[in-house]
Amino acid sequence: MSSKSxxxxxxxxxxxxxxxxxxxxxxxxxxxxxxxxxxSQQARTAVEQAIAELxxxxxxxxxxxxxxxxxxxxxxxxETETRLASEPFFASIIRGVASELSDTExxxxxxxxxxxxxxxxxxxxxxxxxxxxxxxVSVHADDPVVDLLEHTGLPTVLGGRRSELEPISYVNPDNxxxxxxxxxxxxxLGCRRIATITGPLDMEAAVVRLDGYRRALxxxxxxxxxxxVAHGDFSEGSGERAMxxxxxxxxxxxxxxxxxDLMAAGAMRVLRRAGRRIPADVAVVGFDDSPVARHTEPPxxxxxxxxxEMGRAMARLLLEEIAxxxxxHRQVILSTELVVRESA
Amino acid sequence: MSSKSxxxxxxxxxxxxxxxxxxxxxxxxxxxxxxxxxxSQQARTAVEQAIAELxxxxxxxxxxxxxxxxxxxxxxxxETETRLASEPFFASIIRGVASELSDTExxxxxxxxxxxxxxxxxxxxxxxxxxxxxxxVSVHADDPVVDLLEHTGLPTVLGGRRSELEPISYVNPDNxxxxxxxxxxxxxLGCRRIATITGPLDMEAAVVRLDGYRRALxxxxxxxxxxxVAHGDFSEGSGERAMxxxxxxxxxxxxxxxxxDLMAAGAMRVLRRAGRRIPADVAVVGFDDSPVARHTEPPxxxxxxxxxEMGRAMARLLLEEIAxxxxxHRQVILSTELVVRESA
DNA sequence: CGAAAGACTGGGAGCGCTCCCAGATCGGGC
DNA sequence: GCCCGATCTGGGAGCGCTCCCAGTCTTTCG
Numbered sequence: 142m143s144s145k146s147x148x149x150x151x152x153x154x155x156x157x158x159x160x161x162x163x164x165x166x167x168x169x170x171x172x173x174x175x176x177x178x179x180x181s182q183q184a185r186t187a188v189e190q191a192i193a194e195l196x197x198x199x200x201x202x203x204x205x206x207x208x209x210x211x212x213x214x215x216x217x218x219x220e221t222e223t224r225l226a227s228e229p230f231f232a233s234i235i236r237g238v239a240s241e242l243s244d245t246e247x248x249x250x251x252x253x254x255x256x257x258x259x260x261x262x263x264x265x266x267x268x269x270x271x272x273x274x275x276x277x278v279s280v281h282a283d284d285p286v287v288d289l290l291e292h293t294g295l296p297t298v299l300g301g302r303r304s305e306l307e308p309i310s311y312v313n314p315d316n317x318x319x320x321x322x323x324x325x326x327x328x329x330l331g332c333r334r335i336a337t338i339t340g341p342l343d344m345e346a347a348v349v350r351l352d353g354y355r356r357a358l359x360x361x362x363x364x365x366x367x368x369x370v371a372h373g374d375f376s377e378g379s380g381e382r383a384m385x386x387x388x389x390x391x392x393x394x395x396x397x398x399x400x401x402d403l404m405a406a407g408a409m410r411v412l413r414r415a416g417r418r419i420p421a422d423v424a425v426v427g428f429d430d431s432p433v434a435r436h437t438e439p440p441x442x443x444x445x446x447x448x449x450e451m452g453r454a455m456a457r458l459l460l461e462e463i464a465x466x467x468x469x470h471r472q473v474i475l476s477t478e479l480v481v482r483e484s485a
Numbered sequence: 486m487s488s489k490s491x492x493x494x495x496x497x498x499x500x501x502x503x504x505x506x507x508x509x510x511x512x513x514x515x516x517x518x519x520x521x522x523x524x525s526q527q528a529r530t531a532v533e534q535a536i537a538e539l540x541x542x543x544x545x546x547x548x549x550x551x552x553x554x555x556x557x558x559x560x561x562x563x564e565t566e567t568r569l570a571s572e573p574f575f576a577s578i579i580r581g582v583a584s585e586l587s588d589t590e591x592x593x594x595x596x597x598x599x600x601x602x603x604x605x606x607x608x609x610x611x612x613x614x615x616x617x618x619x620x621x622v623s624v625h626a627d628d629p630v631v632d633l634l635e636h637t638g639l640p641t642v643l644g645g646r647r648s649e650l651e652p653i654s655y656v657n658p659d660n661x662x663x664x665x666x667x668x669x670x671x672x673x674l675g676c677r678r679i680a681t682i683t684g685p686l687d688m689e690a691a692v693v694r695l696d697g698y699r700r701a702l703x704x705x706x707x708x709x710x711x712x713x714v715a716h717g718d719f720s721e722g723s724g725e726r727a728m729x730x731x732x733x734x735x736x737x738x739x740x741x742x743x744x745x746d747l748m749a750a751g752a753m754r755v756l757r758r759a760g761r762r763i764p765a766d767v768a769v770v771g772f773d774d775s776p777v778a779r780h781t782e783p784p785x786x787x788x789x790x791x792x793x794e795m796g797r798a799m800a801r802l803l804l805e806e807i808a809x810x811x812x813x814h815r816q817v818i819l820s821t822e823l824v825v826r827e828s829a
Numbered sequence: 830c831g832a833a834a835g836a837c838t839g840g841g842a843g844c845g846c847t848c849c850c851a852g853a854t855c856g857g858g859c
Numbered sequence: 860g861c862c863c864g865a866t867c868t869g870g871g872a873g874c875g876c877t878c879c880c881a882g883t884c885t886t887t888c889g
């Protein structure tokens with residue numbers, strides 16, 4: 142039999158107990174556990190054996206307290222789980238972040254916030270320093286969660302800035318160039334009555350894509366007609382509604398640039414129902430190059446936004462920021478690319 | 486000016502500093518922070534003011550260490566983010582869990598594990614007692630993550646048991662009854678050559694749904710024909726492949742029961758391409774009643790599985806288990822219901 | 830052969846909080 | 860005026876770990 146420290150029941154074994162059993166001091170055990178150098182082979186073996194026998198696992202809370210590191214980072218998504226599930230963009234971001242984190246010891250924590258209550262709980266969680274840094278995507282201009290982040294002083298990286306003067310580090314796709322090239326493509330096809338379906342205008346990405354659209358039209362000497370602009374919120378349903386509206390206001394339109402693939406898919410459905418052929422009657426271009434773009438009928442021409450790479454870049458920036466905190470913020474702009482399929 | 490403890494810069498203020506500033510002891514501050522009774526109005530006010538002035542926020546790691554509580558629970562999903570995004574089931578689970586947690590102080594942490602490396606990292610995270618309990622869905626029979634969970638001794642609840650003798654608490658839909666009633670419905674419609682597309686057979690849900698199918702056929706005196714059974718993995722693509730296979734082996738079939746809506750949707754696409762009318766030539770029933778079921782052409786008849794309620798029940802069980810740990814495990818079976826639309 | 834330079838090791842101090850107990854304070858009843 | 864209980868309050872003793880320093884034991888070199 143063995144001392145009290147060994148059995149199950151008396152709680153989990155501690156560093157101290159391992160040390161006692163291995164006949165060494167706490168320091169030595171700590172060194173072994175953390176893979177530090179300067180431990181004799183003999184001591185190391187003894188400790189390892191004691192750890193195995195006792196089934197010792199370090200207590201993270203204690204370690205956190207001592208080192209003031211949490212070994213975890215949060216990816217905050219201020220949307221509902223429905224949205225998380227319906228927009229492939231998030232999946233790509235998650236994949237990118239996870240892959241960049243894969244050879245670190247950092248645990249990725251996904252946190253969804255939509256209610257005020259959840260926001261407060263998140264505040265407590267972050268303030269309590271349960272993570273070493275925060276990633277956040279899908280940020281709306283007036284999102285209170287961001288203030289919360291700034292206030293905690295935790296290293297933070299946004300996926301999608303709120304404005305050009307964003308004071309926090311961020312990774313952004315080249316929305317302007319993407320939208321611009323989409324509309325240029327439509328113009329090149331000979332389209333002249335080009336409508337657009339925007340995203341929610343409290344998001345910079347939506348505003349800038351609209352800008353890109355307008356700029357391309359202006360360059361082509363085309364007027365900016367309000368009735369060619371309808372608003373959505375990036376979701377499929379909103380794309381349908383917006384398209385219906387456009388068709389009503391401007392039956393003569395010959396092309397649509399939607400600020401997201403999902404909205405473009407919704408628009409295509411409405412167009413087809415209205416008897417318009419795509420692209421013969423109306424050409425359609427989306428934005429994102431999400432999986433759905435490949436499965437629409439016909440396959441969708443769209444602007445590729447490197448979402449996964451965006452996730453990776455975000456993680457990379459955050460790691461840098463954690464490693465060397467600094468007042469200055471970093472930013473990365475990822476270029477976009479037009480993928481021509483059959484809808485335009 | 487003020488003492489070193491007060492200013493910004495010298496790190497975050499501690500309980501002790503708040504106590505000093507308010508002119509009270511640590512105990513009193515702790516009591517105020519935790520809303521405990523037995524503090525005079527005067528002391529309380531002084532402490533609250535000091536907290537506000539200093540911008541004090543308790544350090545969770547320290548609290549965790551002292552209380553051995555983490556105030557967080559993990560929802561582990563052993564799938565890729567792609568899957569998370571494509572299957573609405575997960576979104577519903579998350580929603581249910583979140584809603585049940587909404588009036589607790591527990592932070593919900595979503596953790597995706599797919600690689601071995603991620604699994605090990607999760608082990609460290611859980612062993613380190615960074616959460617008070619674990620929820621896990623989409624469990625495959627031989628999933629090593631479960632052993633990991635059992636080993637940590639953390640309160641755990643599964644969404645979907647691994648077998649009838651599941652030794653861990655779980656919440657399960659009535660898969661047998663659901664599948665059975667789906668096939669009964671098909672039989673009632675006069676179908677006699679009823680095929681099925683199963684889920685991955687290393688998941689109990691898939692096995693049991695297949696059982697329900699067989700049982701209903703047997704009761705109707707129909708033989709169990711192997712060529713009427715094709716296998717999928719719950720995904721849409723696998724449904725397409727399975728359907729193509731079935732059509733090849735048994736062109737005469739007049740109905741299909743798919744173990745998930747996504748597979749049913751894939752099957753419907755293949756059927757349509759093959760020129761079969763639904764339900765006139767081939768009737769189709771799915772399982773889940775996920776959002777896609779409403780949008781197929783024609784709308785899909787399916788077995789409703791109360792996913793959100795499942796999430797809620799899981800959270801509820803876990804809370805109970807955390808509150809009163811016990812050797813015995815709990816289980817909840819949620820009933821399913823056939824939703825008849827137009828595909829069968 | 831002695832001293833200096835390494836190589837290891839043990840354990841004190843402390844991270845910030847909660848728990849709990851011993852005291853101080855304040856009334857009210859006799 | 861005194862005693863007893865109720866109400867508050869301060870602070871010691873940890874929680875389990877890391878950091879770091881002062882030792883001890885070798886090894887090497889002049």
